[in-house]
Amino acid sequence: MEPKALRVGLRIWVVLVLAFLFIPIILIVLYSFNRSNIESWPIPSFSWHWYNVAFHDPQVRSAFLLSIRVALYATVLAVLLGSAVAFALYKYKFFGSEAISFLLVLPLALPGIITGIALNSFFSFTGIQLGTITIVIGHTTFCIVVVFNNVIARLRRTSGSLAEASSDLGARGWQTLRFVTLPLSATALVSGALLAFALSFDEVIVTVFTAGAQNTLPLWIFGAIRLGQQLPEVNAVVSIVILLTIIPVVLAARLAGAGAVTRSARGVPVGEAGS
């Protein structure tokens, strides 16, 4: 449909944007091999030294493990709570449903520092000690809406007649849920969970205010940046994380991104477009 010139132009644009997105990432990996601990250009010499340091650093290990734990708890809670709201709002239209979806968007729509200091004031006010639990609470709060959005978008795209058919065939309420609704929204749940995990794992702004003396990986990175004596170790750690996450990201893209979405879009008849 588009003229050739436009197509060529768009391809060039895509390449430029990809370069823009990835040059800093390439630099991160490049500087992880920097022998000097103060970053400057050009890099004086290369070595594996910092990877060695990173692997043997107990602070990195405990920060990494804490980040994983927090992200897992937050994701599980977000999936449970977010999908519950999504199912409820999808099936039941009542007066406050718009207010509820507005409320849910707030943690993502309000700047992270607001959520952070609000929770911090709340915890000190109610005497809850800062620790892993408070970090999880902070992360779950904004992860809920990520799962909610994914699931409700998916539910809105499915035809309601499938659930009705299931009831017609004799399934009880929860059977319909288990055998029809859940599988239909499974990909949305998984992609929402993966996105929530990613957001929680890399979260620093809210975590600064809700963490106690322990460090998640981003907090450790911030401390290392303050210190200024082990910056290439930070790059080494980040490079390893990027490497580890390529697989789940590919998975997420296949499940919820291009593939599943285009398949379902083609199944949508003209009349429902734009709804």
Next chain:
Amino acid sequence: MTATAVSAPGGQARRDGMWTRVSAVLWRRPWARATILLTPPLAWFVLIYLASLVVLLITAFWQINPFTTNIERIWSFGNFTTIFTSSAYRGIILRTVGMAAAVTVVDATVAFPFAYFMARIASPRTRTGLFVAILLPLWASYLAKIYSWLVMFTHDGILDWSLGKIGLSQIHLIYTNWAVFAVFCYLWLPFMIIPVYAALERIPPSQIEASQDLGGRTWRTMREILLPLALPGIVAGSIFTFSLTLGDYITPLLVGGTSAQFMGNVIYSNIGIANNVPFAAAMACIPVIIMAAYLLGARSLGAFEAI
């Protein structure tokens, strides 16, 4: 629909008698099901999140002991008057909003062609590849990415070195608001591309074909069909770029210079350094009001379905 629908063949109904009754009760009272589903998440939000926002708002009206910096519950509008009567703080608010708007416009402009290509021209395999390419930077540490830009922008850094190689003079971008602007645009770009892509991808090809059948050329189709339909996605993405910029303090701290005073910095330095929590809370009310207004506007443009 009555409870008799559950008497399936094989006598299964007898075996799970209690479950059947519970299920039937829930079926007849949809509000009970809705309550079960809604109570935990709503309880979370109201008792934790909303309550903490309320606590923050209340704190904004209090003061601190100047010596020990403990909070004293003396009610006053003092913090708000300080903010609105000080030209420095007013300038900071304007600068932050201006930066957020600029970042939003630029990101939307950069994202749209990219999302268009992804949605309408790329083959399914390319599409998946591009999707991975957008998601991957989100997994690289936010702090490490900012630091990369620092290394790029510094004196005799990579940018200056490259410009030197092509024969152009050096531009010292580090510690300027241009650097802060560039880093913001970089950081939030994926958050803009994804909703715009989702919105564009939802438009069925038949609508484009219809427009062309009716004589619309490419640009006209884009302007009058695509853009309006993609607008909810753009607005949804803008919610992220706007709010993320409005509250960010780390990027100006690391990459900004002496004029990089933004609302996030003021809030952070008052909480984490000066320990003037009431003043920080008062300052924090401003982004909340701005974003609330933005969200109401966005909702009317249909962005909530597109997030």
Next chain:
Amino acid sequence: MMITRARITRPMKITMALAATSLVAAACSSSTSSNSSSPGTSSAGPSGLTVPTANLPVLQKIGKGEGQLNLIAWEGYLQPQWVKPFEQQTGCQVNGKYAGSSDEMVALMKDGGGGQYDMVSSSGDADLRILYAGDAHPVNINLIPSWKQFFPAFQSPPFNTINGVHYGISLQWGPNVLMYNTKDFATAPTSWSVIYNPKYKGQVTVPDNPIQIADAALYLKTSTPSLGITDPYELTQPQFQAAVNLLAQQRPLIEKYWDLASQEIFDFKNGNAIVGAGWPYQVSTLKADKFSIGSVVPAEGATGWADTWMLAAKAPHPNCAYMWMAYISTPKVQAEQAINYGETPDNSQACAYMNQMQAGSCAEYHANAPLSYLASISLWKTPLATCDNGKTDCVPYSEWVSAWNTEVK
């Protein structure tokens, strides 16, 4: 599509409203305030303030270590070089949170460390604020043997000992030095005027800290004697305004006020700055990287800091905390830290060890002649409205903060 009208809205909404209202009511009436009014304590301080925690019982004997130790420290105070042997000897795993300014330390120590932190390596200007907020715990100095080897000036200094009650142990002290790139300055600058000189526009860097006003005041003390400044932390309104104006004039010369030590290190290394005010830590790090950095205390003197490892009122690991205090005050560890950071140890026996580790370091860091050197350094202290001479027209710290944020930056 099954759409069912649910009648749950009203009762649910009422519940939510009730919950929110009760929380607001709690806010107005509860007394979880950390604003402590001390029940009959006896220690007096500036303007008659008392230390709320003065009568808490001290530890009588160091027990078994708890396995963890959470410390708030300046960057460079928790180097693996001396932390690792401590962890191996005592089994206390050290978790460090870095803070870049006294204000940050006071903030982190809120509510006695919040039950999270055990100790903080605070400087003199933070100590009193922490003490009078009730966030520090009395220390039993008899459990720390090396204390007897300290220079008398640092055994019971007024910033960590009130009415004979110790709240921590003195650590080390040092100056805020004038740093310069030796490639740009053939000889060391002799005066602070160099950082106010428009010739170096865009190449100067100073800390992003309201206490920097004292540095300006210190310079004005010598350069403009008519102002009559004697103590850079006790400034009358005209003296204060003069210092703030000087800093406002300096602003165009500065490309970046550094918040993190690593920023100053980065800036010198990459040529973003060639002269500025900084800590010896940055100098040591740049020297270790073989960079052409020099540092000097100019003729006008310098501001400085004397640090204390202060015990938090709600320290969760007190035994490990005492073990740390006992360890960090021994001569050998004091020497290690002094050389690594570039500061002066408080333990008088550290000198010999310093010379063993690095020849000439004892004299270089004035570990053996502290009294005369000490006199030339204006140690950080919290500016109060009550001047030492009894008058009450000095500018308090809260005004320093607001002036820094609105007039200087």
